[in-house]
Amino acid sequence: MVTPLTLLHTSPVHVPVFDALRDRNHPGAVLRHLVVPELLDRARAEGPQSVAPELRKLLEGAGGPVLVTCSSIGGTAEGLAADTGVPVLRADRPMAAAAVRGGSGSGGRTRIVVLATVESTVGPTRELLAEEGAGRSVEIRTHLVAGAWDRFGAGDIAGSHRLVAQAADAVTDADVIVLAQGSMAGATELVTTRIPILTSQASGLAAGLELLEGV
Incomplete structure:
Protein backbone atom coordinates (compact mmCIF):
# COMPACT_ATOMS: atom_id res chain seq x y z
CA MET A 1 0.00 0.00 0.00
CA ASP A 92 6.62 27.85 3.28
CA ARG A 93 10.05 26.69 4.46
CA PRO A 94 11.49 26.05 0.95
CA MET A 95 10.18 29.47 -0.12
CA ALA A 96 11.90 31.12 2.84
CA ALA A 97 15.16 29.36 2.05
CA ALA A 98 14.97 30.61 -1.53
CA ALA A 99 14.14 34.14 -0.38
CA VAL A 100 17.23 34.55 1.80
CA ARG A 101 19.39 33.38 -1.12
CA GLY A 102 17.64 35.61 -3.61
CA GLY A 103 19.92 38.38 -4.69
CA SER A 104 21.54 41.16 -2.72
CA GLY A 105 21.09 44.88 -2.59
CA SER A 106 23.62 47.47 -1.56
CA GLY A 107 26.23 46.22 0.87
CA GLY A 108 25.44 42.60 0.09
CA ARG A 109 22.26 42.67 2.19
CA THR A 110 19.22 40.80 0.87
CA ARG A 111 16.13 42.97 1.31
CA ILE A 112 12.98 40.91 1.74
CA VAL A 113 9.47 42.35 1.87
CA VAL A 114 6.84 40.00 3.29
CA LEU A 115 3.22 40.56 2.30
CA ALA A 116 0.51 38.90 4.38
CA THR A 117 -3.26 39.16 4.65
CA VAL A 118 -3.59 37.73 8.18
CA GLU A 119 -1.83 39.22 11.21
CA SER A 120 -1.19 35.78 12.76
CA THR A 121 1.02 34.92 9.79
CA VAL A 122 3.39 37.86 10.12
CA GLY A 123 5.33 36.74 13.20
CA PRO A 124 5.81 33.09 12.16
CA THR A 125 6.93 34.11 8.67
CA ARG A 126 9.42 36.66 9.98
CA GLU A 127 10.81 34.07 12.41
CA LEU A 128 11.12 31.49 9.65
CA LEU A 129 12.99 33.91 7.37
CA ALA A 130 15.31 34.87 10.21
CA GLU A 131 15.97 31.19 10.91
CA GLU A 132 16.71 30.40 7.26
CA GLY A 133 18.80 33.56 6.97
CA ALA A 134 20.99 32.86 10.00
CA GLY A 135 24.58 33.80 9.15
CA ARG A 136 23.49 35.90 6.18
CA SER A 137 22.91 39.62 5.84
CA VAL A 138 19.13 39.81 5.55
CA GLU A 139 16.73 42.71 6.06
CA ILE A 140 13.10 41.66 6.59
CA ARG A 141 10.16 44.04 6.39
CA THR A 142 6.51 43.05 6.65
CA HIS A 143 3.30 44.56 5.35
CA LEU A 144 -0.26 43.50 6.13
CA VAL A 145 -2.47 44.01 3.07
CA ALA A 146 -5.53 45.79 4.43
CA GLY A 147 -8.88 44.33 3.38
CA ALA A 148 -7.46 41.36 1.47
CA TRP A 149 -8.39 38.74 4.07
CA ASP A 150 -11.90 40.14 4.46
CA ARG A 151 -12.45 39.75 0.74
CA PHE A 152 -10.96 36.26 0.75
CA GLY A 153 -13.21 35.21 3.63
CA ALA A 154 -16.25 36.61 1.81
CA GLY A 155 -15.46 34.50 -1.24
CA ASP A 156 -14.10 37.36 -3.34
CA ILE A 157 -10.84 35.61 -4.15
CA ALA A 158 -10.18 37.74 -7.23
CA GLY A 159 -10.66 40.91 -5.21
CA SER A 160 -8.27 39.68 -2.55
CA HIS A 161 -5.66 38.90 -5.18
CA ARG A 162 -6.06 42.36 -6.72
CA LEU A 163 -5.28 44.01 -3.38
CA VAL A 164 -2.22 41.81 -2.88
CA ALA A 165 -1.00 42.56 -6.40
CA GLN A 166 -1.40 46.29 -5.81
CA ALA A 167 0.62 45.99 -2.60
CA ALA A 168 3.34 44.06 -4.42
CA ASP A 169 3.51 46.61 -7.21
CA ALA A 170 3.91 49.38 -4.63
CA VAL A 171 7.14 47.82 -3.32
CA THR A 172 10.19 49.57 -4.77
CA ASP A 173 13.09 48.87 -2.42
CA ALA A 174 13.35 45.10 -2.14
CA ASP A 175 15.33 42.29 -3.74
CA VAL A 176 12.54 39.78 -3.31
CA ILE A 177 8.89 39.80 -2.27
CA VAL A 178 7.49 36.91 -0.25
CA LEU A 179 3.77 36.14 -0.28
CA ALA A 180 3.39 34.69 3.20
CA GLN A 181 0.25 32.62 2.58
CA GLY A 182 -0.52 30.10 -0.10
CA SER A 183 -3.93 31.72 -0.57
CA MET A 184 -2.16 34.79 -1.99
CA ALA A 185 -0.43 32.99 -4.86
CA GLY A 186 -2.99 33.98 -7.49
CA ALA A 187 -1.83 37.59 -7.17
CA THR A 188 1.35 36.71 -9.07
CA GLU A 189 -0.70 36.62 -12.28
CA LEU A 190 -1.74 40.26 -11.80
CA VAL A 191 1.47 42.02 -10.78
CA THR A 192 3.56 44.26 -13.00
CA THR A 193 6.60 44.60 -10.73
CA ARG A 194 9.93 43.20 -11.88
CA ILE A 195 10.94 42.30 -8.33
CA PRO A 196 10.91 38.49 -7.96
CA ILE A 197 7.87 37.24 -6.06
CA LEU A 198 8.01 33.93 -4.21
CA THR A 199 5.09 31.70 -3.26
CA SER A 200 5.06 28.51 -1.25
CA GLN A 201 2.82 25.97 -2.92
Whole structure:
Protein backbone atom coordinates (compact mmCIF):
# COMPACT_ATOMS: atom_id res chain seq x y z
CA MET A 1 0.00 0.00 0.00
CA VAL A 2 1.34 3.42 -0.99
CA THR A 3 1.82 5.85 1.90
CA PRO A 4 0.18 9.18 1.05
CA LEU A 5 1.53 12.60 1.87
CA THR A 6 -0.96 14.24 4.21
CA LEU A 7 -1.56 17.93 3.54
CA LEU A 8 -3.00 19.84 6.47
CA HIS A 9 -4.96 22.89 5.30
CA THR A 10 -6.98 25.54 7.10
CA SER A 11 -9.07 26.35 4.01
CA PRO A 12 -10.63 24.07 1.36
CA VAL A 13 -9.48 26.40 -1.43
CA HIS A 14 -6.02 24.85 -1.23
CA VAL A 15 -7.16 21.33 -2.15
CA PRO A 16 -7.64 21.82 -5.92
CA VAL A 17 -4.50 23.95 -6.11
CA PHE A 18 -2.29 21.22 -4.69
CA ASP A 19 -4.05 18.53 -6.70
CA ALA A 20 -3.32 20.52 -9.87
CA LEU A 21 0.32 20.93 -8.87
CA ARG A 22 0.51 17.18 -8.24
CA ASP A 23 -1.00 16.37 -11.60
CA ARG A 24 1.33 18.77 -13.41
CA ASN A 25 4.61 18.20 -11.60
CA HIS A 26 4.32 14.91 -9.69
CA PRO A 27 1.95 12.56 -11.55
CA GLY A 28 1.23 9.44 -9.59
CA ALA A 29 1.90 10.99 -6.19
CA VAL A 30 -0.77 10.18 -3.62
CA LEU A 31 -2.05 13.09 -1.53
CA ARG A 32 -4.41 13.01 1.43
CA HIS A 33 -6.06 16.33 2.26
CA LEU A 34 -7.05 17.23 5.80
CA VAL A 35 -8.96 20.53 6.07
CA VAL A 36 -9.39 22.01 9.56
CA PRO A 37 -10.41 25.70 9.30
CA GLU A 38 -10.86 26.13 13.05
CA LEU A 39 -7.10 25.82 13.57
CA LEU A 40 -6.52 29.17 11.86
CA ASP A 41 -9.51 30.73 13.62
CA ARG A 42 -8.03 29.81 17.00
CA ALA A 43 -4.49 30.78 16.02
CA ARG A 44 -5.70 34.22 14.97
CA ALA A 45 -7.62 34.72 18.19
CA GLU A 46 -5.27 33.13 20.73
CA GLY A 47 -1.89 32.72 19.03
CA PRO A 48 -0.28 29.80 17.13
CA GLN A 49 0.68 27.87 20.27
CA SER A 50 -2.98 27.61 21.27
CA VAL A 51 -3.54 24.97 18.58
CA ALA A 52 -0.68 22.71 19.69
CA PRO A 53 -2.88 20.12 21.50
CA GLU A 54 -5.15 19.60 18.49
CA LEU A 55 -2.21 19.62 16.11
CA ARG A 56 -0.55 16.89 18.14
CA LYS A 57 -3.63 14.67 17.78
CA LEU A 58 -3.85 15.33 14.05
CA LEU A 59 -0.18 14.56 13.49
CA GLU A 60 -0.31 11.36 15.52
CA GLY A 61 -3.27 10.19 13.46
CA ALA A 62 -1.81 11.07 10.08
CA GLY A 63 -0.07 7.76 9.50
CA GLY A 64 2.90 9.34 7.73
CA PRO A 65 4.61 12.62 6.82
CA VAL A 66 2.58 15.83 6.97
CA LEU A 67 2.92 19.01 4.91
CA VAL A 68 1.32 21.97 6.70
CA THR A 69 0.11 24.54 4.20
CA CYS A 70 -0.99 27.20 6.72
CA SER A 71 1.88 29.55 7.53
CA SER A 72 0.27 30.69 10.78
CA ILE A 73 0.49 27.24 12.37
CA GLY A 74 3.31 25.62 10.39
CA GLY A 75 6.01 26.46 12.91
CA THR A 76 3.94 25.07 15.78
CA ALA A 77 3.40 21.85 13.84
CA GLU A 78 7.10 21.47 13.04
CA GLY A 79 7.87 21.94 16.71
CA LEU A 80 5.78 18.85 17.51
CA ALA A 81 7.59 16.58 15.05
CA ALA A 82 10.20 15.28 17.47
CA ASP A 83 7.70 14.46 20.23
CA THR A 84 5.21 12.78 17.92
CA GLY A 85 7.74 10.99 15.75
CA VAL A 86 5.92 12.27 12.68
CA PRO A 87 7.93 13.97 9.89
CA VAL A 88 6.44 17.46 9.49
CA LEU A 89 7.28 20.24 7.04
CA ARG A 90 5.76 23.67 6.79
CA ALA A 91 5.07 24.39 3.13
CA ASP A 92 6.62 27.85 3.28
CA ARG A 93 10.05 26.69 4.46
CA PRO A 94 11.49 26.05 0.95
CA MET A 95 10.18 29.47 -0.12
CA ALA A 96 11.90 31.12 2.84
CA ALA A 97 15.16 29.36 2.05
CA ALA A 98 14.97 30.61 -1.53
CA ALA A 99 14.14 34.14 -0.38
CA VAL A 100 17.23 34.55 1.80
CA ARG A 101 19.39 33.38 -1.12
CA GLY A 102 17.64 35.61 -3.61
CA GLY A 103 19.92 38.38 -4.69
CA SER A 104 21.54 41.16 -2.72
CA GLY A 105 21.09 44.88 -2.59
CA SER A 106 23.62 47.47 -1.56
CA GLY A 107 26.23 46.22 0.87
CA GLY A 108 25.44 42.60 0.09
CA ARG A 109 22.26 42.67 2.19
CA THR A 110 19.22 40.80 0.87
CA ARG A 111 16.13 42.97 1.31
CA ILE A 112 12.98 40.91 1.74
CA VAL A 113 9.47 42.35 1.87
CA VAL A 114 6.84 40.00 3.29
CA LEU A 115 3.22 40.56 2.30
CA ALA A 116 0.51 38.90 4.38
CA THR A 117 -3.26 39.16 4.65
CA VAL A 118 -3.59 37.73 8.18
CA GLU A 119 -1.83 39.22 11.21
CA SER A 120 -1.19 35.78 12.76
CA THR A 121 1.02 34.92 9.79
CA VAL A 122 3.39 37.86 10.12
CA GLY A 123 5.33 36.74 13.20
CA PRO A 124 5.81 33.09 12.16
CA THR A 125 6.93 34.11 8.67
CA ARG A 126 9.42 36.66 9.98
CA GLU A 127 10.81 34.07 12.41
CA LEU A 128 11.12 31.49 9.65
CA LEU A 129 12.99 33.91 7.37
CA ALA A 130 15.31 34.87 10.21
CA GLU A 131 15.97 31.19 10.91
CA GLU A 132 16.71 30.40 7.26
CA GLY A 133 18.80 33.56 6.97
CA ALA A 134 20.99 32.86 10.00
CA GLY A 135 24.58 33.80 9.15
CA ARG A 136 23.49 35.90 6.18
CA SER A 137 22.91 39.62 5.84
CA VAL A 138 19.13 39.81 5.55
CA GLU A 139 16.73 42.71 6.06
CA ILE A 140 13.10 41.66 6.59
CA ARG A 141 10.16 44.04 6.39
CA THR A 142 6.51 43.05 6.65
CA HIS A 143 3.30 44.56 5.35
CA LEU A 144 -0.26 43.50 6.13
CA VAL A 145 -2.47 44.01 3.07
CA ALA A 146 -5.53 45.79 4.43
CA GLY A 147 -8.88 44.33 3.38
CA ALA A 148 -7.46 41.36 1.47
CA TRP A 149 -8.39 38.74 4.07
CA ASP A 150 -11.90 40.14 4.46
CA ARG A 151 -12.45 39.75 0.74
CA PHE A 152 -10.96 36.26 0.75
CA GLY A 153 -13.21 35.21 3.63
CA ALA A 154 -16.25 36.61 1.81
CA GLY A 155 -15.46 34.50 -1.24
CA ASP A 156 -14.10 37.36 -3.34
CA ILE A 157 -10.84 35.61 -4.15
CA ALA A 158 -10.18 37.74 -7.23
CA GLY A 159 -10.66 40.91 -5.21
CA SER A 160 -8.27 39.68 -2.55
CA HIS A 161 -5.66 38.90 -5.18
CA ARG A 162 -6.06 42.36 -6.72
CA LEU A 163 -5.28 44.01 -3.38
CA VAL A 164 -2.22 41.81 -2.88
CA ALA A 165 -1.00 42.56 -6.40
CA GLN A 166 -1.40 46.29 -5.81
CA ALA A 167 0.62 45.99 -2.60
CA ALA A 168 3.34 44.06 -4.42
CA ASP A 169 3.51 46.61 -7.21
CA ALA A 170 3.91 49.38 -4.63
CA VAL A 171 7.14 47.82 -3.32
CA THR A 172 10.19 49.57 -4.77
CA ASP A 173 13.09 48.87 -2.42
CA ALA A 174 13.35 45.10 -2.14
CA ASP A 175 15.33 42.29 -3.74
CA VAL A 176 12.54 39.78 -3.31
CA ILE A 177 8.89 39.80 -2.27
CA VAL A 178 7.49 36.91 -0.25
CA LEU A 179 3.77 36.14 -0.28
CA ALA A 180 3.39 34.69 3.20
CA GLN A 181 0.25 32.62 2.58
CA GLY A 182 -0.52 30.10 -0.10
CA SER A 183 -3.93 31.72 -0.57
CA MET A 184 -2.16 34.79 -1.99
CA ALA A 185 -0.43 32.99 -4.86
CA GLY A 186 -2.99 33.98 -7.49
CA ALA A 187 -1.83 37.59 -7.17
CA THR A 188 1.35 36.71 -9.07
CA GLU A 189 -0.70 36.62 -12.28
CA LEU A 190 -1.74 40.26 -11.80
CA VAL A 191 1.47 42.02 -10.78
CA THR A 192 3.56 44.26 -13.00
CA THR A 193 6.60 44.60 -10.73
CA ARG A 194 9.93 43.20 -11.88
CA ILE A 195 10.94 42.30 -8.33
CA PRO A 196 10.91 38.49 -7.96
CA ILE A 197 7.87 37.24 -6.06
CA LEU A 198 8.01 33.93 -4.21
CA THR A 199 5.09 31.70 -3.26
CA SER A 200 5.06 28.51 -1.25
CA GLN A 201 2.82 25.97 -2.92
CA ALA A 202 4.90 24.38 -5.71
CA SER A 203 8.19 24.30 -3.81
CA GLY A 204 6.43 23.18 -0.63
CA LEU A 205 4.75 20.24 -2.33
CA ALA A 206 7.99 19.15 -3.97
CA ALA A 207 9.79 19.24 -0.61
CA GLY A 208 6.95 17.39 1.07
CA LEU A 209 7.12 14.59 -1.45
CA GLU A 210 10.89 14.39 -0.95
CA LEU A 211 10.22 14.05 2.77
CA LEU A 212 7.81 11.20 2.00
CA GLU A 213 10.41 9.42 -0.12
CA GLY A 214 12.87 9.53 2.76
CA VAL A 215 10.55 7.69 5.15
